[in-house]
Amino acid sequence: MKSSAGGYDVVVGGGAWRTLRRLQGYTSVFVLTEPSLWERWGSRFARDARWGTVRPLFVPSGESSKSLTRVERVASELLGRGADRRSLLVAFGGGVVGDLGGFVASTYMRGVDYVQAPTTVVAQVDSAIGGKTAVNVRAMKNLVGTFYPPCLVVSEPAVLASLPARAFQSGLYEVVKHAILSGPAFFRFLESKVATLGPRRTRSLETLVARAAQVKVDVVSRDERESGLRRVLNLGHTYGHALEEVTGYRRFLHGEAVAWGLLLVTRLAELVGVLDSAEGKRIAGLVRQGGSLPPIQDLGVEKVLGLLPRDKKAVGGRINWVLPERIGKVRITPEVPNTAVAAAFRQVQRGAWNE
Ligand SMILES: NC(=O)c1ccc[n+]([C@@H]2O[C@H](COP(=O)([O-])OP(=O)(O)OC[C@H]3O[C@@H](n4cnc5c(N)ncnc54)[C@H](O)[C@@H]3O)[C@@H](O)[C@H]2O)c1
Ligand SMILES: [Zn+2]
Incomplete structure (x- = not known):
């Protein structure tokens, strides 16, 4: 490509x-x-x-x-x-x-x-x-x-x-993010391939990397200097960054924190009513197929919430949430109640991504 x-x-x-x-x-x-x-x-x-x-x-x-x-x-x-x-x-x-x-x-x-x-x-x-x-x-x-x-x-x-298996898998979570941003065709492709992917499956990887790279190319070529559109790439990264920081960058590989971030923001989007639960289940299902992740059960919700990255240019340092609306569409909004942010975290901590 x-x-x-x-x-x-x-x-x-x-x-x-x-x-x-x-x-x-x-x-x-x-x-x-x-x-x-x-x-x-x-x-x-x-x-x-x-x-x-x-x-x-x-x-x-x-x-x-x-x-x-x-x-x-x-x-x-x-x-x-x-x-x-x-x-x-x-x-x-x-x-x-x-x-x-x-x-x-x-x-x-x-x-x-x-x-x-x-x-x-x-x-x-x-x-x-x-x-x-x-x-x-x-x-x-x-x-x-x-x-x-x-x-x-x-x-x-x-x-x-x-690549070591863990680093490879961790990178695949960024591919999942790109598939959510891209839409049903790429998402379905990834669903059909994810179980058999591995660092040496060069053939499948070629298509996968090409399609995932194209998503980034499409976003950045329309927004070279990050004026707005490029923010969609932060999907899963708001919670993800906080998880990395609260664990001193030692527990998670970046992609693993993003995987939790995707599960969390999917639940959050469901809770605030912008994503229906069938789509939410599909997203969570694809993330979970990546296997077990380092735990988040022991992390204090208040601590994690305190570390969510804020937009320093905005008054009061609001958080710009990137919420999935459906596979292929996200919404960027600061209008998310803290109670929902905390509830989503607690629910996913309890393993509620597939309820
Ligand atoms: N500029 C951007 O837009 C952007 C976007 C996302 C991430 N980043 C940055 O990227 C960094 C993370 O990248 P990464 O995950 O590639 O980490 P990395 O560069 O540290 O690589 C991960 C590990 O894999 C090893 N490695 C690399 N290629 C290998 C190969 N082919 N075979 C075996 N081992 C190999 C490296 O030695 C390293 O230990 C972070 O610093 C992050 O901030 C930048
Ligand atoms: Zn990332």
């Missing part, structure tokens, strides 16, 4: 890395990646791109690499190796390498071209598309960042084969 997200191509499918051969005219190419990932995939990537021997720049795996300290190190390494304004940077990795690489590219010598070569489900369907870059400052995730679109996104589904 090839689609265009506001001026750059998003290429998804077997052989996507070969698209890199068409990039010409750069003085040098630098690949930012993680050691074990490069060890496993680097030679194939360099062969597909026809770049001969590539000397990568390594960053350690994990969220802590999204830091200003790391930006400085990478920039100074680039400088040391002679990178100039006409060098190309390739972010080869998951969302961490993508967000960090994008941020470095947007600021190094006031901006150099970069390519996203995403290697996780999350990165292929979400973070590599849209041009949002960021690093974390202290405990604040993505505090410092830029809007800086890549010149190309190349997603090779075969690379997902080496």
